[in-house]
Amino acid sequence: MHKNYQPAALEAEVQAYWETERTFEVEEDPSKEKFYSLSMFPYPSGKLHMGHVRNYTIGDVIARYQRMLGKNVLQPMGWDAFGLPAENAALKNRVAPAGWTYDNIAYMKGQLIRLGFGYDWRRELATCQPGYYKWEQWLFTELFKKGLVYRKHAVVNWDPVDQTVLANEQVIDGRGWRSGATVERREIPQWFVKITDYADELLDEIDNLEGWPEQVRTMQRNWIGRSFGVEMVFDIDASDEPLTVYTTRPDTLMGVTYVAVAAEHPLALRAAEMNDRLAAFIEECRRGGTSEADLETIEKKGIPLGIDAIHPVSGEAVPIYAANFVLMGYGTGAVMAVPAHDERDHAFAREYGIPIKQVIYPSEGANPDISAAAYTEPGVLRDSGPFNGLSSAAAFDAIAEWLQERGKGQKTKQYRLRDWGVSRQRYWGAPIPMIHCDNCGIVPVPPEDLPVRLPEDIVYDENTINPIKDDPAFSACSCPECGGEAQRETDTFDTFMESSWYYARFTCPDANAMLDDRADYWLPVDHYIGGIEHAVLHLLYARFYHKLLRDTGLVKSDEPFTRLLTQGMVVADTYYRDQDDGSKHWYNPTEVEVERDQKGRPLSACLKEDGGPVIIGGIEKMSKSKNNGVDPQSLIDRYGADTVRLYTMFTSPPDQSLEWNDEGVEGAHRFLKRLWALAEAIYAEPMAAESVAEEPAESRKTARREIHELLKKALYDYERQRFNNVVSACMGMINILYKLGDAPADHQLLREGVSLVLRLLAPIAPHVTHRLWCDLGYGDEILDSEWPQPDEAALKQESLPYVVQVNGKVRATIQVPADAEKQAIEALALANDNVQRFIGEATVRKIIVVPNKLVNIVAK
RNA sequence: GCCCGGGUGGCGAAAUUGGUAGACGCAAGAGACUUAAAAUCUCUCGACCUUCGGGUCGUGCCGGUUCGAUUCCGGCCCCGGGCACCA
Numbered sequence: 021m022h023k024n025y026q027p028a029a030l031e032a033e034v035q036a037y038w039e040t041e042r043t044f045e046v047e048e049d050p051s052k053e054k055f056y057s058l059s060m061f062p063y064p065s066g067k068l069h070m071g072h073v074r075n076y077t078i079g080d081v082i083a084r085y086q087r088m089l090g091k092n093v094l095q096p097m098g099w100d101a102f103g104l105p106a107e108n109a110a111l112k113n114r115v116a117p118a119g120w121t122y123d124n125i126a127y128m129k130g131q132l133i134r135l136g137f138g139y140d141w142r143r144e145l146a147t148c149q150p151g152y153y154k155w156e157q158w159l160f161t162e163l164f165k166k167g168l169v170y171r172k173h174a175v176v177n178w179d180p181v182d183q184t185v186l187a188n189e190q191v192i193d194g195r196g197w198r199s200g201a202t203v204e205r206r207e208i209p210q211w212f213v214k215i216t217d218y219a220d221e222l223l224d225e226i227d228n229l230e231g232w233p234e235q236v237r238t239m240q241r242n243w244i245g246r247s248f249g250v251e252m253v254f255d256i257d258a259s260d261e262p263l264t265v266y267t268t269r270p271d272t273l274m275g276v277t278y279v280a281v282a283a284e285h286p287l288a289l290r291a292a293e294m295n296d297r298l299a300a301f302i303e304e305c306r307r308g309g310t311s312e313a314d315l316e317t318i319e320k321k322g323i324p325l326g327i328d329a330i331h332p333v334s335g336e337a338v339p340i341y342a343a344n345f346v347l348m349g350y351g352t353g354a355v356m357a358v359p360a361h362d363e364r365d366h367a368f369a370r371e372y373g374i375p376i377k378q379v380i381y382p383s384e385g386a387n388p389d390i391s392a393a394a395y396t397e398p399g400v401l402r403d404s405g406p407f408n409g410l411s412s413a414a415a416f417d418a419i420a421e422w423l424q425e426r427g428k429g430q431k432t433k434q435y436r437l438r439d440w441g442v443s444r445q446r447y448w449g450a451p452i453p454m455i456h457c458d459n460c461g462i463v464p465v466p467p468e469d470l471p472v473r474l475p476e477d478i479v480y481d482e483n484t485i486n487p488i489k490d491d492p493a494f495s496a497c498s499c500p501e502c503g504g505e506a507q508r509e510t511d512t513f514d515t516f517m518e519s520s521w522y523y524a525r526f527t528c529p530d531a532n533a534m535l536d537d538r539a540d541y542w543l544p545v546d547h548y549i550g551g552i553e554h555a556v557l558h559l560l561y562a563r564f565y566h567k568l569l570r571d572t573g574l575v576k577s578d579e580p581f582t583r584l585l586t587q588g589m590v591v592a593d594t595y596y597r598d599q600d601d602g603s604k605h606w607y608n609p610t611e612v613e614v615e616r617d618q619k620g621r622p623l624s625a626c627l628k629e630d631g632g633p634v635i636i637g638g639i640e641k642m643s644k645s646k647n648n649g650v651d652p653q654s655l656i657d658r659y660g661a662d663t664v665r666l667y668t669m670f671t672s673p674p675d676q677s678l679e680w681n682d683e684g685v686e687g688a689h690r691f692l693k694r695l696w697a698l699a700e701a702i703y704a705e706p707m708a709a710e711s712v713a714e715e716p717a718e719s720r721k722t723a724r725r726e727i728h729e730l731l732k733k734a735l736y737d738y739e740r741q742r743f744n745n746v747v748s749a750c751m752g753m754i755n756i757l758y759k760l761g762d763a764p765a766d767h768q769l770l771r772e773g774v775s776l777v778l779r780l781l782a783p784i785a786p787h788v789t790h791r792l793w794c795d796l797g798y799g800d801e802i803l804d805s806e807w808p809q810p811d812e813a814a815l816k817q818e819s820l821p822y823v824v825q826v827n828g829k830v831r832a833t834i835q836v837p838a839d840a841e842k843q844a845i846e847a848l849a850l851a852n853d854n855v856q857r858f859i860g861e862a863t864v865r866k867i868i869v870v871p872n873k874l875v876n877i878v879a880k
Numbered sequence: 881g882c883c884c885g886g887g888u889g890g891c892g893a894a895a896u897u898g899g900u901a902g903a904c905g906c907a908a909g910a911g912a913c914u915u916a917a918a919a920u921c922u923c924u925c926g927a928c929c930u931u932c933g934g935g936u937c938g939u940g941c942c943g944g945u946u947c948g949a950u951u952c953c954g955g956c957c958c959c960g961g962g963c964a965c966c967a
Contacts, residue, residue, distance in 0.1 A: 063967050104966065176965075187965040235884060239962075242883050312963045316881040345881095364881085437964090444965060515967070553961060555884075560964095588885095589961070641961080670905070671892055677885095677960070684892065684906050691905085697920090736896060745894075748904040755904090758921090823900045828948040830900055854934080868947060870899055878947045 021703045021795045025696035027660025031787040035136060043803070044095065044138040048541040052092035056542045057083035058523055058581075060550030060558075061098045064124035064146075065105055068131045070590040070642055070668075070680060071551065073652045077665045077784075078587055078674050079549045080137045081743055084783035086546075087138075088807050094542055096526040097132060097139040099125050101148035102449045102515045104187060110448075110480040117448040118476035121148060131653065135661045136786050143529045147518035152525065153450035154471035155534035156517055160213075160442075161453055161464035162572060168214045171462065174441050175310050175349055178206035184485050185445040191309040205306050207284075210443035211452055211511070215564050219244055219435045222563055231583030233675065236555045243556045245436025250420045252429030254279055254329040254356070257337060259287065263329055265356045266434055270423075271415035272358040274404035275379035277369065279329045280322060280341045280355050282348040287340065291325040298323055298342060305344045320345050320368050332428045333405060333419075343368070350438070359394065366394035379404050380412060440561065442514045447486045449512025450474065457499035457506040466500050472508070486510070519558055520565035523548070523580060535574045548581040552675075553641075555586060585741060588677035592648045594637035595625055606647035607634055639679065650680050662785035663689040669784050670747040692788055694754055695781075698774055699792045705767070720765060723756050727773050728814040730756075734780050735810070743784065750777050771796075776808050823874040824849045826858040842869050849875040 038044065048054075059079030062072055076097075083095040099121075106117035113120070125146060132139070145152055163169045177186040181199035185208075190197045215222075223244045226237045249268035256263060263279060281288055283305035292299040301323045308314055321344045328337035345364070346355055359369030360378040369376050378390045380399040388395045398412030406422070407415050423429030443452065451472040453465035465472055475494060478487040488494040489510050499506040524535055527542040544566075550558075559581075566580040595612045596604040607627060612634055614625045625634050642649045655664050667688035672678040734749035757773040760766040775798050782789040782802045793802035817838055822845065824832040832852040836845050846867050849855060855877065862879035869875050 060967095065967085100967070185965075188963095189966040191965095239884050243963085245883095310965085313881080316963085318881095320881095441964080446965085514965070516964095519967085551961095551967090552885080553967080556962065557964065558967080591960075639960080643966095645966090673893085675885095676893095679892070681892065681906080687905050693920095733896075740896090742894095744892095745904085748894075751904055821900090825899085825948075828899095828946095833900075866947065868899090874899055874948095876899075876947055 021700065023700060025693050025788070027662060027692075027788070030791055031134075031136065031661050034787040034790050035133065037790075038136075038138070045140050045142060046092060046094050048538055049092050050541070053090075054094065054542060055083075055086040055091040055547070056094045056527075056545045057086065057547045058096070058526070058545045058549070060548070060554065061100050061519070061522060062128065063100045063103055063105070064121055064128055065644070066124050066127070068128055068135075068652055069649050070652055070678075073135065073664060074590055074668045074674075074678060075549060075551065075587055076132065076135065076137050077668050078585065078743070079547075080665075080786075081669065081783040082547050082549065082585075082741070083138055084786060084803065085738055087803050088779070088782065088805070090807075094527070095137075095139055096143040096529075097137070097141070098144055098522055098526065099128075099146040099148075100515065100519050100522070101125065101146040102512075102518060104189075104446065104448075106448045107446060111482065111484065114480050114482075116476065116478055116480060118148065121146075121448075131656075134656060135665065138786070143526050145522065145525060145529050147450075147515075147522065148448075148474075150471040150473050152522075153513075153518065155525070156450060156513070156521065157453040157465070157470050157472060158467055159534060159568065159572065160513075160517075161467070161470075163213060163568065164454075164464050168217065168568070170212055170214070171209050172212060173207040174210045174212075175205050175207050176210075176445070177310050178204045180204055182485070188309060188311045191311075191314075194308045194314070202307050203309055205308070205310055208445075210441050211454070211509075212439040212441050215440045215561075216435055216437055218564055218567055219246065219437050221567065222437075222560065225563075225579060229579065229584075232581075233584065233586055236552075236559065236584060236586055239555045240560055243437060243560065247434050247436070249432060249434060250416075250423065250429055251432045252332055252356075252423050254332060254338075256287070256327060256329055256340075258327045259290075261287075263287070263340075263354045264352045265354050266351050266432065267356055269358065269361065269412075270419045271398070271401060271407075271410075271412040272361045272380060273333060273356070273419055274401070274407065275358040275360045275377045276331060276338060276356045277359055277375045277377050278339050278341055278357045280343040280346050280357055280368075281325075282346040282353040283342050283344060284348040285342070285346075285353045287327065288325060288342040291327055291342075295326060298325065301342060305342075315345065315347065318344060320364065320371070322368060322372065332423060332426075339374070341368075341372070351434070360390050361394055361396055363394045363396065377403070383411070440514075440516075440564070442517055443511040444514055445486065445489075446512055447474075447478075447488055449515060450518065451488075452509045452511050452513055454509040455497060455499060455506045456509065457502060457504060459504055460499055460501045460506075463499055463501050463506070469500070474512070516558060516561045520562045521569065523562070524566075524569060524575065534572075535569070539574065540576050543575055544577045544579055545581045547583045547585065549585045549587060549674075552586040552588060559584070585674060587674050588672065589641045590678045590680055591639050592642050592650060592680040594640050594646045594648045595634045596637050597627075597634055604637075606637075606645070608647050609650070642680070650682070655685060659685060659689045660787070662692060662788050666692065666747060666781075666785050669743040671744065673742050673744050691751055691754065692785065694758070695774075695777065696788070696792070698754065698757055698770065699796060702767075702771055702774060702796055717763075717765075720760070720763075720769060723760060724769055724772075724814050725817065726756055727753050727769075727776065728810040731776055731780070731808060732810040732815070735808075738780075746780060747784065750781050753777050778802065779805060779808050820872055822849070822872075824852055824855050825874060825876040826855055826879060828876060829858075831855050831858050845869050845875060849877065 057079055059075050083093050087093040101121050106121050109120050110117045177191050179186050179196035179199055179201055181201040186196055191203050194203055196203055223246055226240055229237060247268045249266055250270040251264060251266045253262040253264050283302045292302050322341040325340045325342055327340050329340050331338055357365040359365040359376040361380055376390060379401055381387055381402055382399045401407050401410050401415050407418055410418055420431045451474055453472045455463045457463055495508045495510055497506050497508050523545050524539050528536045528538040562580055569575045593609055595607045599605050611628055612625050613628050625636050626632060627634050640646055667685045670688055671684060730749040730752045734746045737745035753773055757770055760770055778789045778793050790802050799805050819835045819837050822834050822836045823830055824834055832854045834848055834852055836848055859879045864877055864879045866878040
């Protein structure tokens, strides 16, 4: 055993041992309880960032912990390999996306191994491999046959200069990121999967996801957004085609004072033929991005069509407006507006001088001032003709019934959730396996022709937009039905398609089918760990996909992930300078010197290179775009993997955001050196197996009790996944062990204490604990050692400290025999001088005794 | 704009969930060892007052419930995540 802790050599040796012993390779074993621990696989962007390190450390800690509890643990790893950054890199460096991606995978895999994560690498997969995406192409054609896939027009961001579709991320302040041109909204045909068919099941089963954070469950419920409302028709005075609108507040129907339609609504387009102002407005509405955040934050604008809608109950004419906040793609592209009872309608009505008609009044209390703000609470109806006097709830039913009897509407259920658009107009993705034939229409690629391979051997220059779009070698094909000339679909899948089922493929990566029997041994995933930013999209799509797999007969379970841990962001300060062209140039924190005030708050910052000032951009998620990432590799090189793992676990609880701070890593390293020093002391002086039984000294007895209390706390914190507290407890134990004396009994306690700390720390710092466990002769394989339990006898105390409060304020701490009765405790509390001083002349009204904790004396 | 989180010393955090606020660590200060430095070890460390016993205030802000609130309720402020083509 070395005298000093030397992580680099030690970790290499232990990693070699794991590889030779095939420690983390697992097979199905019906005799053992299985545990499938999975961390969200990375996009191979180049190198690991701190968020990866944190995510995979949490996952590895959970996997190793479960292994130490005796379970058959599967922990695989793979690569979410398709995506936009590979195309960006291709444009920038003129390299093919495939080569760039595989190079990144090789480098990042090396980093994962260097960090000591216990993966079964035989199961590794990359989603850009034809052997992987073949099966999702196959499933897509199956879903098409079942009617769960369809094509419709949908809006995209169109860059009129580059002549290309842009991702939302590529639209900056309404302009294309490369061309700087104002982005337009354009409708093109795209493929959709009917997730709304599963909306009810996806929503109702959230109730059963007890292992998921409540926060994520709430977000998913709101995202699906099931609402019960009424669909109704407004006749149009100038048209035969009525307008259909949906509302969750039919009780406010008599307060409708206008109707708003999307700018692209056929009614608006027709009216615009005769109306230049309207035509210009519609043109204006086509500009800007498509994201919901963009649409919801633009100034709400509208323009009257000059056409009226007929109120279905009163028969009154109300004006129709074209409005930029109503979207053609959502619902029916038309909404009824009730300014008195809806905030957005209220703001719009005030802007355009539209009447505000109050029809709902509070059932008790003062009537609010409706001219100042909308009254959105339910209440009692007035000025509502036949519905006067009804409550909002009763009016909901009465109005729905009234409309239904007259064929003007009905109760319906609606979702905020929209069908999943899976088409992307990009090269680096899985080709959508569909064929367009002039004779036969849309024809799915037959299974024997799958996979539709994406050509990887392509050339990129700065003008390349999409290498397969205009490549006849790719798109030309023969129709599988009529054999005639046909065209392949050149759009590729949304990368969420790949990431929605990889967890299942890991169970049988070599199966000659999408999945085989092994899937049902391992699934569902027992513990899934990933970033909170995936709370809705990825996690909802994966739940949906699992149900598709189930209904295709490939798995038996209903849900993919039993327990979910959403780790917080790794965040860091950002610094930038404004460029002449209006963009921002971001500087890495390592390039910047920050001046702080006495309280440690940043005052100003300057660039080390030129000493000039830079702007402090606030704390944000570590990202390439903000250049605020901390490279974990330099920390690994300097301190070793165990220190980096220990520090990331210690510095924040897993589900909270981690504010990166280089200081502190040193402390984690120091702790491992202290552990090493204690182990060295044991090694240097191996003790006789049988030491003479001696009555333990009082201080040693206390030390042992404190160690077992900390052990109990650590076990509790392992269960609730507060790994930062586990590390704290281990540090506390080491601090106690450091203060022990030289007696044989001290040495015995030291041996016991170190064996406890090693096992508690084994999932977190696996290399050093593995080595010390072997070198000190505790056993051969710490992962298969007995998981520690506190000694109840050591925890027993003859007397306990109680806090004594007078009127809720702490006035004394007293020692109370453990078996004392309530009266005895009260008497001891009252006997204290300081307590008496604060009772003074007052009369004791009440004494509250909280067992093992405190006494509160209420005196007045 | 909408949905979801978070706010505790100079800093990261803890408080077994309504019962001693600040465990553990970082930074800082003092001391020991050393020719010296590093490393290591020991002690101090929320603010203010103090007769050195202790006292008053203190968990973003304002109010409430309670014998007792970081924890529960109502309102506000600030920061972060998501918003369907970043992954």
